[in-house]
Amino acid sequence: MILYALPISNFCSKVTIVLRHKQIPHQILPPPSGYGSAEYKQIVPTGKIPGLVDDQLVLSESEAINEYLEEKYPNPVMLPGDPAKRALIRQLSRHHDLAVEPIIRSLFGQVAPQTRNTEVLQTKATELQKQLTMLAELAEPQPFLLTSEMSLADVGYAPTLLLGELMWECFGMSWNLPSRLKEWQQNLQQVPAVSETLQEAREATVTWIASKQG
Numbered sequence: 361m362i363l364y365a366l367p368i369s370n371f372c373s374k375v376t377i378v379l380r381h382k383q384i385p386h387q388i389l390p391p392p393s394g395y396g397s398a399e400y401k402q403i404v405p406t407g408k409i410p411g412l413v414d415d416q417l418v419l420s421e422s423e424a425i426n427e428y429l430e431e432k433y434p435n436p437v438m439l440p441g442d443p444a445k446r447a448l449i450r451q452l453s454r455h456h457d458l459a460v461e462p463i464i465r466s467l468f469g470q471v472a473p474q475t476r477n478t479e480v481l482q483t484k485a486t487e488l489q490k491q492l493t494m495l496a497e498l499a500e501p502q503p504f505l506l507t508s509e510m511s512l513a514d515v516g517y518a519p520t521l522l523l524g525e526l527m528w529e530c531f532g533m534s535w536n537l538p539s540r541l542k543e544w545q546q547n548l549q550q551v552p553a554v555s556e557t558l559q560e561a562r563e564a565t566v567t568w569i570a571s572k573q574g
């Protein structure tokens with residue numbers, strides 16, 4: 361199984377965490393000639409990362425990939441429980457992909473000081489706070505968002521919150537995770553698959569931010 365991915369991409373880290381947590385034999389390769397390139401599109405037609413190749417299957421979209429991995433390698437289980445619990449897990453994962461992550465992504469262009477706009481930063485920071493408050497309301501930390509062991513609900517947030525924290529630091533803004541989520545984040549960061557993946561993500565993100573300064 362090959363995952364085309366780069367450590368700078370939080371959506372790639374979301375999948376890498378699952379591959380490592382489930383100890384699925386895999387190889388991680390950078391997309392040939394970069395994501396979006398004609399060469400990479402010959403392998404993964406969308407041109408997006410993460411891109412999974414497993415024999416005849418070629419798959420994009422982190423959520424589709426993670427659910428495929430869960431079904432093919434059910435141990436340790438990451439989508440547990442009855443249909444209601446599984447739906448709630450999917451809801452929180454969608455909340456990451458559709459509500460929290462896009463706010464942070466929308467500020468990539470602000471990392472370079474020349475293109476920074478304080479008003480935009482403030483507006484987006486307020487929006488993010490609202491979405492994190494909603495996450496805290498929807499979660500029932502036990503100690504993971506909805507479960508006693510890490511589930512698919514948790515994995516996207518680990519790299520995205522790290523990315524947000526590093527960007528907020530670069531913007532000189534304070535990062536305020538609702539107190540209900542602080543202990544959850546600490547527990548999450550201690551899962552070996554998460555800490556290994558976040559270490560690589562941190563290095564790549566620090567390098568990216570530094571490249572945009574000066």
Ligand SMILES: N[C@@H](CCC(=O)N[C@@H](CS)C(=O)NCC(=O)O)C(=O)O
Nearest residue numbers: 369371395396408409410421422423
């Ligand atoms: N919804 C996608 C988002 C992945 C994504 O945005 N990947 C970016 C890199 S971080 C990408 O490949 N962009 C190239 C493109 O959209 O053509 C997922 O969950 O996998």
